[in-house]
Amino acid sequence: MTSSNWHFDIEKSLVESHGLKLDEFEKIVEGLGREPNLTELGIFSAMWNEHCSYKSSKYWLKKLPTSGERVIQGPGENAGVIDIDDGDVAVFKMESHNHPSFLEPYQGAATGVGGILRDVFTMGARPVANMNALRFGDPKHPKTKHLVSGVVGGIGGYGNCIGIPTVGGEVNFHPSYNGNILVNAMTVGIAKKDKIFYSAAAGIGNPVVYVGSKTGRDGIHGATMASAEFDDDSEEKKPTVQVGDPFTEKLLLEACLELMKEDAIIAIQDMGAAGLTSSSIEMASKGNVGIDINLSKVPMRAANMTAYELMLSESQERMLMVIQPNKEELARSIFKKWDLEFEIIGEVTDTKKLILHMDGEEQASIPINILVEDAPEYQRDYIVNDPSPLISFESKDFEDKDILSDLLKMISHPNLCSRKWIWEQYDHMVMADTVVRPGSDAAVVRVHGTNKGIAISTDCSPTYCRHNPYEGGKHAVVETWRNIVASGAEPIAITDCMNFGNPEKPEIMGQFVECIRGMGDACSKLNYPVISGNVSLYNETNGVGIYPTPAIGGVGLIRDLSNTMTIDLKNEGNFLCLIGESDNHLGNSHYLSIIQNREDGGTPSINLDNELKNGKFILNCVAKKLLKSVHDVGEGGVLIAIAEMCISGMQGIKIDITKDFLHGFFFGEDQARYLVEVSQNKLEQLEVDASKSAVKIERIGEIGGTSISINSIGEIELSSLIDHHTKWFNEF
């Protein structure tokens, strides 16, 4: 906007600093019939930024499949809900905390965990597992080490203290994240089907209650900060990062769950991004009512806070509730017991407006529909670039390459080495229901007091997405689906965390559109709907964006925990077989990137029919108790997967295969494949079943010994493999 066409009383620079465009500001003036005051401007800024309004992404997100027979609540609430039988439900969501974690890694990551935990227990669920998906820049980049240790420390610091196990996740390094790391945190909770809590305010005259911590000046404009790019001065934005207190959150969790046992709460919403503003407006909007708030009543940590500051603070560990008027004293006594703030700050009205008072004066009066329904929505221009071309690799190009030394190099690389150094800093066993610990395909957590379990996996391959966003989007979904299948669970639904660059650039928007299309196709085919999620755009620094990163968190159900599968090889004498077709796809593989320092050759395409067929075959074999261990063949290909199974089970293997193109077979990243361990007396049945289901099966070798030996090539001792696998993080 130029100053010549500026015809408002309010300062132009003030509007600009609130991240609002001229046409957006005009829309506000038109809606209100007057110019907003400062507090109102702040409220619009908080509601209409990308992070809270989804203005660039909404149109496309609606294209994803979100329903299914087990879906009780899809996107739109604090978290999604699925039916897991017997009157139990699983509640889950994944959310980004990218911008704050880059500015202040410990607090950024910690409050990311705190925020997603609140989203889940707001719904009435006790959180039972935390997961995460993390991306860092080049390990050699001067900031990376500081960011890794800060983020891991923050995730552990929060989860360990509140006492929810962090059971797994994924970590990748790539230079495209040098200026914008990604911290995506996921929480899964368990509730009873008839005790789910929602956010729609109801009952004119009912009290609006503030609970939790006091409000301070921290995190003001956090959501607006997270809706903009970084530049060289981004350090100056540090004060917008919130500070977490997991101890208070633990008290808030227990107090909320205690009150939820009573018939007292009508609506509840956590104060996350944009704090009191978004929580009150969302509750009013969902309930189609108005809310009056007396800001003088808000518990304050600092003196002389203004209406503007109170509405925009992102102080952590706070909740807003509408309660039954006759349950006030009961509710107050519970929060008092847990030494938490409890204050009635307002009431539900029939005005359909958000009206704020402070010290007896009206501070704001905004019709809710202008803030929510009339929020800007953009169908941004996009360009879909051609996917990177496929390259066909041939055996003769690899004749002088040594497979075993390549294997050692690969498993010691930051992207494939053991993540033990990370997960040992997370309490992954508190609550005493962890069945499969980090390091397997999916983490498995028992539903407390039962013999069933929840399998959880987070995944994404940004390099695949960068070179072919459509197949990459499919892959991210399918990879979690396969991990869940490999743990013996029936995959049910996903949550997504869409991390991209600046959506105002058509090529970035094109990546977003294509990833969504790929995800949607995979979700539809696999009957694996999206039930919650979050979008993080503007992950750019000085105009350079991250790789497209649609991180997926998948959840599945194991009805009988005795069918749980893990990747560790179990017994000498058993056979290892490969399920699925191999076609030597080395394009964009870890082999090319690690050994040849190349990033080309094209993303592998995914045949969803084969995925479904092979996955169902695995689950049938698990149900028939034919398998001893299962591992999906993912990053790095077959030989990496074999090495991981050997290391995990402390077992060697004698590989006996004949192939024309060994490098292609061992390191190709063809999809829809699993490695399975089977005892000798079940081998024949497995092969017969495979042939009946038209599933390809190949014997790879026999388990035993203390090394991985490959016929005609040589062997490598397990101890050397383990040293290489664990070395990098220990020395980082």
Next chain:
Amino acid sequence: MKTHVIVFPGSNCDRDVAVAIQNIIGSSPEMVWHKDSTIKQSDLIVVPGGFSYGDYLRCGAMASTSPIMKSVIENANKGVPVMGICNGFQILIESGLLQGALIRNSSLSFICRDVIIKPTNKKTIFTNKSKISKMPIAHNEGNYFANSNQIKEIEDNDQIAFQYCDENGDINAHSNPNGSINNIAGVFNKSKNVLGMMPHPERAAESIHGCDDGRNIFESLLS
């Protein structure tokens, strides 16, 4: 057996240990809120793990001044078995029931993994069925420290309960996860009715945990 589990603000292993007690001892413990002031009659009081008061000030320091601790100390002095696990161990040290101090792990980071421990004194109510056992640790401040006089005193008086060791029972630097003096994982008071330990027996108490060695501590109490 009448058992009690103390619940502080920030306790997070209270439910886990209650489940283990229910499964192994056969009856549910009474959960006692920290603001309560008395435990009348008990056969076992457990101070569970977690982050009481968020570990603020110093691990266990604030919980040790909670109203209920007066009664825990009185019961301990009367000979009632009292067991502190992880943060519970830190609280028992802060309250003066056990000697020594628990300082930051030598690695300076939180550690969650299985360790192997060996009962050093098997002639106590907590360890008469103990053997070399695998169970998890999960702590930031589990590095047991005491000055040389105190160490000599607790050694001479057979007050070392458990020591970190390897699979063969050898106590060496390699099997010490956190820098504890003499690989000490748990200690008794002088009369051996109060036990504090960093490892979590309640997380190794059923087959689903992958190992149930932790049961033997509760089973010892039954015999």
